[in-house]
Amino acid sequence: MTFANPAALWAFLSIFPLIALYFFKVRPQKKSTSALFLWNQIFEEKKQNGLFKNLRDLISLLILLLAFAAIILAMAKPTINWDDQTQNLVIIIDNSASMANLEEGKSRLDLAKARAENIVKSLSSSQTALITSISDSLQINVDSTSNRRSLLKGIDGIAQSQAPLKSQELSAITKNKGIIPNSRFIFISDSCFQGYQETAELELLKIGSKTSNIGITAFDIRPIPGKQNQLGIFFQVFSSYEQRQELELHLAQGEADQIVKIIPITIEPGLNAAKVLYLKDSRYGAWFLKLLVSDSLASDNIAYAQVDPPSPVRIQLDLDKNEAFFQRCVDSFHSAGQVMKAVNQSPEIIISSNGKNTGVNKIIFAPKGKSPFWEGDASPLESATPRVLLADHPAIKFCPLDTLDFEGAQKISAPENSIILVESTDHTPLLYKTTVDNTTAFVINMDPAKAQLYFNIYFPVMIYSLSYDLIGRDTLKKSNYLTGEILNISSPQKLIGPKGPKDTINNLAKLNEAGFYSITSDKKEEQIAVSLNNKFESRIFNTLSQSTVKAIDSSFPISDALMILALVLICSEAMLYHRRKLG
Template sequence: MTLTSPAALFWFLLAIPIVVFYLLKIRLRRVPVSTTMFWNQIYEEKKPRSIWQQLRHLLSLLLQLLFLALLALALTDPLFFWETNQKRRLVILLDHSASMQANDVSSSNRLDAAKDDIHDMIRTLRSRDDMALIAVGATAEVVTGLTGHHRTLHRAVDNIAPTDQPTDFNEALELARSLIEGHPNGDIVLMTDGGFAKFEELAAQEQVFTQLYGKTDTSNIGITQFQIRRNLMDPVGYEVLVEVVNQSDKAAETRLEMELENDIVDVIPLKLEPNQTWSKVLEYTSSTGGILTATLDQEDALASDNEAYAILSQLRPQEVILVSEGNRYLEQVFNAIPLVELELVNKQPKFVPENSILVFHRQTPDTIPSGNVLVIEPISSTNLWTIGEKESSPLIASQNKESKLMAHVRLDNVLLSEARQIELKTEIEELASSVGEIPIFFSHEDDYQKVIVLNASLEEGDLPLRTAFPILMSNALNWFSGTESEFLESVATGSVKQINVSRLEPHQAEPTSTTTPIEASTVASSERVTSKVTKIRLTSPEKTEEELIAQNNQLWLGPLNQVGLWKLAAIPSSTEIMDDSNSESADTTASKPDTTIEIACNLSNSRESDLRVAELSDSLRKLQQAGFSFSPFWFYLILFATIFTCVEWYLYQRRWID
């Protein structure tokens, strides 16, 4: 046996005063009495005793000395030779995913029950034992490294917060094995509810013990999919993809309620069979946009999958200036697109409002201005291309199906009356071309302008009569306005997403207060210097804040660990603005950027929504088989000392000892 604290043996010296006080002769007090009737009886109980007579009742003394011996020996923290030779190294993998928040256990939830067990395991650690703690969600996080300090371990366990992430134990197990590698008595303990893929396979590995939390019959209904997007055919309309799963062996009824900015959109009653998945695409209309919330009117063991969020993009009016001598097809198609404010002119305007779309039909300037420009049926050369000869009845041979400008569009069966040979002077994205490799539909984009060209006549042929034509124009307007990039899908917890934060970047004003001169637009664009936003403030649904760094307006975000709305905001910093004699009113005319970017985050994980815990097979090593429940030897010494104290008190009360 080895003593961890041999200096505690000095406590045995307390036996000397105990024996001295026990043998000390007690001087009787002199007290006058009124009668001697009971004197003999009292004298027998309290008569003076000599030193040798004090030893006639040794049981009391022995019990007191035994109590001292047990207490002093416990303070030395003794270790048996097998404890010294078998130093333990434990790595605890604690699952703090969404399903561990289920309240189907005696504690407040599964995670708290697991924490209580870890606290008990920490108390059983011997002086030379080490323990490491790893919190497991979508990623593995080392909460504390190998240590035997109980207070540090207890504090680390208490600091583990619940998350709404899924569970991935693969990385955590690799990390745990690196911590016990080469140690003869290293063990890994999985503390989880088993709600992840390949659980049985991972739990069956060598040196792995498992403790499961939860019940095998816990029922739950959850929203496992919730996405929203604008209808490409009807910009005012939007489509909602929603999926609800009944993770239960019993039929259930509930209601799905959807609200857009606190206004009720729909209430759908649901009757779900056991283990049924209900999925549907719903269509609604709204020109305002905002936060769409889906809620299940159901109280169950897990609350994080009873709500889901999605962001419906705001629709902004688009000002379209049509430069044409008149074309009823173009006028009708632009008037039919919602939120388009059409202005008809017969020649190129001298000024155009910022962010407007300039459409040239059969009229093209020598220099294509900066900004958003749509050219239909070009008949003259510009700085971007040179016009050649006409070609009659061109046939579409290829089209770029991957481009968003060609979404829901097929031109291979469209009859075109004529197109022109075009020699390009810049790089383009070819969207559709003819058999003779004539570019029929193409786009060009640089730092200063967006240009789309439709090289086809609208007077003859059936393109204006096809449904592809309004869709083509709608796609073009969406591309100009950036609507296609405003679609922010609802992300799943635990995922990583790249966010473009350029919308948070304040832009310098143009030389005029309300309009931009086309003649000077190229120069103005080249001289424009915008401030670079590098510091971004991330606010969680629980209002906690974190500072992030964005590079080139791109921010990698995640893994997100909570269901709800996350917000990104620019942190004010010094900006670099170029000295321009024509920009004296820049402070008052600068375009106001978006103050925040909102990101909807949902659980969207059917494994986490399934709270039914599988029973451990007999082949798996359970936590009870690991022997972690044995307390150190000093604990039992203290326990015996307490028992002997109670025995001594009982014997004294029964007058069996003095």
Template sequence: MSFASPDKLIWLLAALPIIAFYILKTRLRRRSVATLLFWDQVFEQKRQRSLWQNLRHWISLLLQLVFVTLLGLAIADPLWNSQEDSGQDLILVVDNSASMQAVDPASGKTRLRQAIDRASDVAGTLRSGDNIALITAGASVRVVVGMSDFAPTVQEALLEIQPTDGPTRIDEAIAAARRLAADDKKRRIVVFSDGGVPDRDLLSGGPSSSSELSADDAESETPDVPPDWFSGDDVRWIQVGASVDNLAITTFQVRRSTVDPIGYSLLVEVRNFSSDPVETRLTLQLDDAMVDVIPLEIEAEGAFRKQIDGTSRGGGVLTGTLKTEDVFPVDDVARAILPDRPEIPVKLVTGDASESYYLRRVLESIPLVRIVDSDASARLTVFAGTVPETVPEGPLLLVDVPESGPVVGPGNQPAWRLGRRVEQPIIAKQDKQSPLLRHVQLQNVILSGGRDLEVNEALGAPTTLLETAGGDRVCVSIERSEGRILLLASDLDSSDLPLRIAFPVLMTNAMNWFFRETGEIRPAIATGQSSDVLWDVAEESPSQTARLIAPSGERSLVTVQRGKVKLGPLAQTGVYRLASEEDAEAAFAETAASIAGDDANLVAVNLSDANESDLRLPELPETTAGELPPAGRSPWFYLILLAAGLVITEWALYQRRVVA
């Protein structure tokens, strides 16, 4: 043990006056008395004192000297052996990933609560000249407290740490800690975790569980070693929790059925992280309606995988729930979003010179489209070989446009102008980013009857989709608040376009585009993962920002670019909702039932991480990092307590008797 302030040991010289006062003897005063008879008897009894009475004087001196010594040592600020290096930078890394929510059956505390308690004890050992910082390693790495010399700030911040449902990012947190304290001689990183890190088999020297090893690594005979971020003289791990068995939903993804046009196909995987077989049930619900109950019998260390086909035109939130009672409920529930597939009534208006046979057949082949005659019941109006007298409200599809459009705007200008008829118009350029041309390849296709389309911006914001080698715009989409418009200047009866597979795909994309639907099932996102989510919003909107509403109600700002929203990493499982800026306040006040009904704006987020669901603690290798100070108080605190105990002892042995 050493001292932070050895110069303060000079206070030990206070023992000299105490010794002097004990050595000096008090000179007795002479007094005349009538007789010595009684005094002789007193002196005779005094000579027969016990050994303790003879030593009490010196024991009192010894206790007081020890008291002064303890106080002097406390003032000099003694250090534990692991604290001898002056000015250390202590960085606490607390794992608040999903697995840290598991409850220890013995103590009833979560692993995160145990980590916080132990981290608070280590923070209490901070001494003068040291710095301390706090980093969390959950779904994302966050520096909670930067380098500071005030330990109570860190201890208060530890109590505010909340668990996340994402995978651990300990490797990134350790890298951030090393950037935070660049001096490797002073830096000490203390990680509080259950050890549930990726490639955990590497930690105990076993075979790697990663399937992404290179061929060179597979052929190498070098034994596995812990990763670089785990080992090091500056890193010490403190493992919390106890190994427990767990059952988890590790995959829950939905896609469109390849057989049923309005059906879906669910891929589900349930894994058993234990050495014993289990029996349970998987319940599937679509909103509040029961879909299926699947009995499961999973062998030890085994998994259940199945593809389930179903049909749902109404859409909603598909939820899978395991009927099990374990210490980790986060991975017992998984969700997926099924978009609503409403029927689309379409009114087809044809010109006198065109029967639009191919167009009618293609529209009738789309499962959700129904040809109607009434304007009132139609959600979409299609004009083939003719144009309306005025531009009606609602979505419009105009094919084989024969002439310029009706007048619009204050100047009564035509909505669009048609150029000359192009001979052999070959498509040379197409907008590959447009959702209208998704899975459509029309380059080098001849569009008979093609003519250049010049759209008046008073009608809306135009976008050229198909352009010929001569620069003629033969297909244009128009954004407007009253409804989207699609113009195709091609004679379908004389063109080979209807005979190509691209044409029905184009029409199907158009049905989804008109009503701002992708037509595809939005995949569920794993926590801690970033993803681009399709979300079609009006491009004429002055703001390209939106709000993401978490299951907890917390709102965050996201950016919308070309119908895509960048999300992640998301730290909470459940159903998120996308809302435009003007709808954000109303969306925040809506109930969960009304939010679930708007499935076009919903995003499902699941844990889907087998590493986090495996709650068995790995065996950590030996570390070369230095020992930590004993958790709790610094040495001077215990010296003060011992000195106070000596004062009480000295009073009980000597002063109390004198007073009595």
């Protein structure tokens, strides 16, 4: 037996004053009486009952001593360790999207919390528990403690998340189990997440049974490049039903009840093949895809998407010759998908043949003379055999530049802060990216006409890739994000979610709710869509996962038993004292 609070045992020293106090007798007060014979009978009776009286007093003393000892031992918190090792618990509760699945009127999260509460109630007084919840990230709800009230309150405070569970978080727990030694890690989950095998090092307490659910696992909608007033719609669904289902999908725009198209669909068991539809419509803004079904998980029955009007990269041409080839290249991208647009004012990028720094990002062909974007006076380079250094760089990964002829290259040097993508065999930079006074430029060290670049199939690809890399824009803006994703928000911007303003930490915001978000600033307001769209969370029941949790020892706490014993003894002594008073 061990004691969690051994200092309380010093209270046993107070037993000696208690015994002394018990035997302390008050000197009787003398009173005069007129007749002694009236007291003789009473004296005789007291002599006959003296032995019983002394025995009764001794029993009362023993009862008080036992009650006092029980209270002191309870304060010391004794524990019997049969295996000489006390194992504390780390309880991890899955509160991801699939845990909202309803079973007999209760969510799986409620069932998991109930199981966790039962475990906490069975803890011995010397055991501690740490309560955590996990979905897209790990949250510590209650630090390691033996206080049951705090543990139960922490479990009750775990809220349902709309984000899927990230197995990387479980991997981190597994790798760092040694931080909390002598502990058992109990994971309470339905195992409906990608990478559920990561629970192998944890004791899995599986929640949930096989139920029926159909969910939208993918949704995308975009304008068709080169075709006006036409949208492409992509979606995919998953079904845990054992039979084929005939249902309807409602496509709505603007508001969830403004139906644009009703899509009849036959859904097979399991993950269905993706479908692509085309719709004659040119409306931008919010789009909804709703699955008309009453099943166990509601959050995957609707998906959201945002279609924004095209925002082409504004490009200005500043060339000495052959400007028509570049003009045709930009116009082709504009007519195909409105991803580029030739402008004369307020450009985002200038395609130029001079090295002047005008404060606008540039793509410079055929460098000549002096420029802040290169060092040395440009002079003809005798041999310009290319050698690609960074083939995976976004600006060139789709262009096999080692097959191009860098005819007309000049003998120049790149500034120290440059990223050299292609160089010649004598280490002369042929294509590099550099920044001067907050202006970034790509320098292509070749004469496009001499190198016959205009007639090469990769000419427009190069212009497109270099332009989008310069402005830091994705080639295609997402029509929707997934719950749990992290969004980068610049400091002047504010993010407002479906339930109100969202906090940002280091300009990062977590998209933890499905619906539409607004990104506002002084200049403009932008809207993005967020959906669950996760086939693992929609699966509802993972047949490949089994509970691995071992039996959890439970016993009535010894401290509580000692306190109950003390109360019983004190009540017994009170009854004896009452009988003595009544004679």
